[in-house]
Amino acid sequence: MKAPPLHARIHAAIEGRIMSGEWAPGHRIPPESALMDEYGCARMTVNKALSALADAGLIERRRRAGSFVCRPRARNLVLDVPDLAAEITARGQAYAFRLLDREVWHRTPAEASGLTAPVLRLEGIHCADGQPLAHEERWVSLTAVPGIAAQDFTTSPPGSWLLHHTPWTEAEHRIGAAAAGAGVAAALGVAEGAACLTVERHTWRGAEGITRVCQHFLAGHYELVARFAPRQGGSTRPGEAG
């Protein structure tokens, strides 16, 4: 057990007092000079701790006025981007993808608005332990992602490949519910009108649309989990170039 650096200790001490409610929103934090005396260190060290707290949104700093505990932000949740293959495997089930359709459209249909033609249409179902779990209809811009033409998605899903092989800058998810239509119901082997969780995802690189996908999950078989973001502590490994 190694002692953390001083600025981290100051940071943690203040964070603790805020989280515990001892310092309520609006409370004024002692000025840097006071903390400097309390911890017996230089002002830069205190400043580093307070700046980090400000970056994290826990406190707000105002010149001359001082540093104040922010109102609980309470507005951000963090949701993992669903990678179905990985998640299903992680919960101990066998994952499979079955491709139902693959064709190139030379004009962009309305469902894929925002993608420049030609576009690739992929339709398939995700299965867990052999049981259909979700249906997806996907459009991919072949101008934005030319490499996808060479990929074989008859058994592995295009979503994971895209997320890992094509750079993107923005994504938007719309999450809702819908009754299964005839096509989806048939593909999933359920009655028409069955409740489904729907996830619609758009991905862009700058202003250029990359892909648009609409997924239907059988109700009760899949959930999205979102947690309040206390800290972004993801420690990804650096990895080698390529």
Add this chain to the structure above:
Amino acid sequence: MKAPPLHARIHAAIEGRIMSGEWAPGHRIPPESALMDEYGCARMTVNKALSALADAGLIERRRRAGSFVCRPRARNLVLDVPDLAAEITARGQAYAFRLLDREVWHRTPAEASGLTAPVLRLEGIHCADGQPLAHEERWVSLTAVPGIAAQDFTTSPPGSWLLHHTPWTEAEHRIGAAAAGAGVAAALGVAEGAACLTVERHTWRGAEGITRVCQHFLAGHYELVARFAPRQGGSTRPGEAG
């Protein structure tokens, strides 16, 4: 237009090169000494910029080895905590809450596990322009939130009040779909079996459970929108104590 501080400019310059793809994941960033020369500043200034990038998860820093661009994290979405009243009002509809049930339980039922008794049970529906939109069943720990006993929720929803008046440290949402059961269907005025989006939220303060709520949204009438998180730029105002 005022010039941003130097460390912010260095930060932005490097972020730009990473986001644009010029520096791919795994690329080694010039060492601090090189950036120091490039920008004609002290190492501490470069260090501040790089440390911030590391905190933000864009780069990883290793002693002796250098600083490297992280793999695209691509795993975080930001979801707004739904505040129904505000959202419905924002889209130009009239919002209303109708309380269906309110009672105090002196033993914690299974549905509210994690909350210490006594617990308050609240059931009601959210309406937009007079039409039922969502049903919610909520449990609140009266030991964790004693103040709620004095609140009148016959017309305004408990969710907003709780989020704004009780401090909490953690929240978890489970988002799925379900067919409406008899009770929910009757309350919403739809046929049993209608598709619904379900949102289940648990909130804690430390280890103490505060509230648990299960909401059913009529399919097609409500969506959650999640965007990729480019930056956590929320600038909340400090507010005065109280």
Add this chain to the structure above:
DNA sequence: GGTGCGATTATGTCTATACATATCGCCCTT
């Protein structure tokens, strides 16, 4: 009593320096 301006305060930014620490790679020993 209201108003404007200067003094004060607290944070923001930056420098130059120092020492600590982890690690890579080379050289020397065995």
Add this chain to the structure above:
DNA sequence: AAGGGCGATATGTATAGACATAATCGCACC
């Protein structure tokens, strides 16, 4: 040739000091 020790490198942490900037407080003046 295998392995250990050691120096070079790059980051990590911290200090003391300096000047800049924003905002508030209080006093002087009208």
